[in-house]
Amino acid sequence: MSFPQRRLRRLRSSKHLRRLLAETTLTVNDLIMPLFIVEGKNVRDEIPAMPGQYHYSIDMLEDIITELLQAGIKAVLIFGASSHKDSHGSTAWSSEGITQLAVKKIRKIAPELIIITDTCLCAYTDHGHCGIIKDNRIHNDDSLEPLCKTALSQAAAGADFIAPSDMMDGRVAAMRQRLDNAGFDECGIIAYSTKFASSFYGPFREAADSSPQFGDRRSYQMQPGNSREAILESLLDEAEGADMLMVKPALAYLDIISAIRARTLLPLLCYNVSGEYSMVKAAAQQDWIDEKAVVLETLLGMKRAGADIIITYHALDAARWLRDASH
Numbered sequence: 348m349s350f351p352q353r354r355l356r357r358l359r360s361s362k363h364l365r366r367l368l369a370e371t372t373l374t375v376n377d378l379i380m381p382l383f384i385v386e387g388k389n390v391r392d393e394i395p396a397m398p399g400q401y402h403y404s405i406d407m408l409e410d411i412i413t414e415l416l417q418a419g420i421k422a423v424l425i426f427g428a429s430s431h432k433d434s435h436g437s438t439a440w441s442s443e444g445i446t447q448l449a450v451k452k453i454r455k456i457a458p459e460l461i462i463i464t465d466t467c468l469c470a471y472t473d474h475g476h477c478g479i480i481k482d483n484r485i486h487n488d489d490s491l492e493p494l495c496k497t498a499l500s501q502a503a504a505g506a507d508f509i510a511p512s513d514m515m516d517g518r519v520a521a522m523r524q525r526l527d528n529a530g531f532d533e534c535g536i537i538a539y540s541t542k543f544a545s546s547f548y549g550p551f552r553e554a555a556d557s558s559p560q561f562g563d564r565r566s567y568q569m570q571p572g573n574s575r576e577a578i579l580e581s582l583l584d585e586a587e588g589a590d591m592l593m594v595k596p597a598l599a600y601l602d603i604i605s606a607i608r609a610r611t612l613l614p615l616l617c618y619n620v621s622g623e624y625s626m627v628k629a630a631a632q633q634d635w636i637d638e639k640a641v642v643l644e645t646l647l648g649m650k651r652a653g654a655d656i657i658i659t660y661h662a663l664d665a666a667r668w669l670r671d672a673s674h
């Protein structure tokens with residue numbers, strides 16, 4: 348049947364009808380808010396390349412956590428930025444490390460909030476790489492031990508989920524075993540399972556002070572053109588025991604989100620990364636785009652591609668916009 352019998356516009360004729368027929372919806376329950384925590388006191392400094400995002404010292408967390416709760420946000424992702432760096436990233440697994448202390452503080456402020464910690468070494472190594480260097484290479488197997496120690500210390504601090512973002516082979520299995528052996532069987536693993544070597548991480552690396560001091564991350568993060576390998580990366584992390592999978596970045600990789608969605612039964616996240624955020628903010632500051640409309644359309648597109656959950660710096664704004672729009 349085709350025109351004039353078939354008229355698709357009939358189904359678009361009113362707001363109520365469009366809502367009834369919405370195939371994809373975006374709600375506050377789909378959003379995770381990342382937070383950058385720094386050492387020191389009384390710090391709430393805006394991150395220059397990420398307008399609207401801040402560096403918080405631990406004593407300044409209460410207000411933002413309260414705002415997130417009031418907006419209905421259910422989960423945060425914690426990044427500690429440390430000035431204490433060495434070749435092995437040893438402050439990453441200190442029980443008094445910035446991430447560990449932040450987890451304890453947030454747990455006190457908001458007992459029910461889901462706390463996820465980024466589990467990586469790059470903000471704690473003096474060379475800025477996500478693993479250990481041996482013979483001028485990022486050594487895979489030698490990196491597993493410090494990463495496992497970091498995971499364990501974050502679980503001990505009270506993280507609900509650890510989120511390994513290093514892209515070493517075998518790290519999910521290694522972490523799962525270490526957590527279980529230490530009695531942290533309830534701490535879950537959200538694997539950055541398909542993470543690309545992307546230029547969209549630039550503002551984040553400034554914010555987390557985690558830029559590689561030589562070379563790049565292409566020997567461990569994935570090359571952008573490979574979709575079969577992208578699927579394999581996530582399926583391997585599933586087999587190793589990850590509870591949830593992730594595609595990162597999101598916008599330039601919507602096809603990868605769909606492809607992985609079709610092949611796993613696990614929850615799938617995508618990470619709407621710093622560069623994606625900063626581009627929208629920059630255009631909005633110039634009044635070249637309608638920020639609210641563009642953000643909500645972008646996040647909806649990620650859901651339509653197959654993401655169940657979106658990690659996004661827009662989370663707090665989006666949660667408020669969605670609440671206002673629901674009436």
Ligand code: PBG
Nearest residue numbers: 467469512547548551620621622
């Ligand atoms: C740490 C890590 C990075 C991001 C999340 N965890 C940076 C990187 O891999 O270089 C990027 C997040 C963003 O850009 O918003 N390995």
